[in-house]
Amino acid sequence: MADPRGFLNSSREEWPRRPVEDRVRDWDEVYVPGALLPIVRTQADRCMDCGIPFCHDACPLGNLIPEWNDLVACDDWRGASDRLHATNNFPEFTGRLCPAPCEAGCVLAINQPAVTIKNVEVAIADRAWADGFAPPQPPDRLSGRSVAVIGSGPTGLAAAQQLTRAGHTVVVYERDDRIGGLMRYGIPEFKMEKRHLERRITQMRAEGTKFRTSTAVGWDIGAGELRARHDAVVLAVGATAWRDLAVDGRELSGIHQAMEYLPLANRVCEGDLEASPLSAAGKDVVIVGGGDTGADCLGTAVREGAKSVTQLDIYAQPGAERDEASEPWPVYPKIYRLSAAHEEAGALETSPSADADARLFAASTLRFTGDPSGRVCALHLVEVDAERRPRPGSERALPADLVLLALGFSGPDRSDGLVERFGLELGPRGTITRDADFATNVPGVYAAGDAARGQSLIVWAIAEGRAVAAAVDRRLTGESRLPAPIGPHDRPMTA
Incomplete structure (x- = not known):
């Protein structure tokens, strides 16, 4: 001090x-x-x-x-x-x-x-x-063992870097055309410029990590072939199975998942597109979901020039101070926070009907209505109490040319067949099951990050990557000097 x-x-x-x-x-x-x-x-x-x-x-x-x-x-x-x-x-x-x-x-x-x-x-x-304090750290010698890491989000990159530095030959397989996972295409540029990501990837390449992009495991390379080619496989595919909203009118055009919308805006920033085909420019936008992904959509829609933007949060507006009875120090409290996107929306008054900044709290979506062409034109909502019961007489409608669903994720994406092709067991929450050593039911295959833990924070993702790397290193060499900050069943502090 x-x-x-x-x-x-x-x-x-x-x-x-x-x-x-x-x-x-x-x-x-x-x-x-x-x-x-x-x-x-x-x-x-x-x-x-x-x-x-x-x-x-x-x-x-x-x-x-x-x-x-x-x-x-x-x-x-x-x-x-x-x-x-x-x-x-x-x-x-x-x-x-x-x-x-x-x-x-x-x-x-x-x-x-x-x-x-x-x-x-x-x-x-x-x-x-x-100042040059983060040079590449290639290993002094190679172990002769190889590891496949599937997924290049923070968990996959952390696991790959740790295992490479331990002397193993590591290949990262990514189904997208660039490395980074949701950090690449899910996080808007205004939250983290991608030059920070590119710098780490360059560092990892210099250390010896190999990257294979545009490679869908299970399709471009078989699960059996991958297991035969490598001594261990780490699944770090994230929890990308988005939650949907089963209400009347969901089939109307103009209603999209947040992770259909955000990657296109990121591709514009990458130079792949001149304009997003789902651009919010000139549209009345309603975002369903009060979390960080919804805030990312909010900031993106504002920059695209939306006519109006409103974000719906089913929870009541939290207070400015922690509730010491239910969320005492040192647990992470649910309090009213003003992200950069919310600050922007509030200053620009993007939503005349909002309770605060661009948000409507304690709001639940009832249904969507559309125009004669089958395109959404309004979202109907109702106010709810703490038990999510509708308040009589509170129904109203918001104009909506573009609706973005930001309702979170339930586990790994099942559409690519990876879970079935590896023969993985899933738990009740749709996540990959694993034992105390991060090992799945398939010999030599490990699971880490949101795919096994469920949707979580980036610090937990990196901690999972470091911990699974230690488990794999120990299995391949009999011991490990790599740090393991968490176990697979550890959870954040709660009251």
């Missing part, structure tokens, strides 16, 4: 965002370039050297937060980078995309605003790249 009174002398100050009217005209990240470093040392100094750092337990990666906060406060960026990378393969991803349960578990957050852990993390990561 560089300054024992840092948390008393300095208030919380976050990385400032660019003005709304500027950032909605482009797809660049929403934060002011260069504005973080001048404030980050003071913010790191607020870390109070608490006796038991609950931020460690709040983060499944076990990030050594007080240590790298102290190193940043002392201007030791190399040391901070070493401590940060000791537990996290991709801190520039988590520093931009994670909702920061570590901050909810910060001891200072008991009665003050938490340390800006997420901002310090991304500052270290960016400084590490700028």
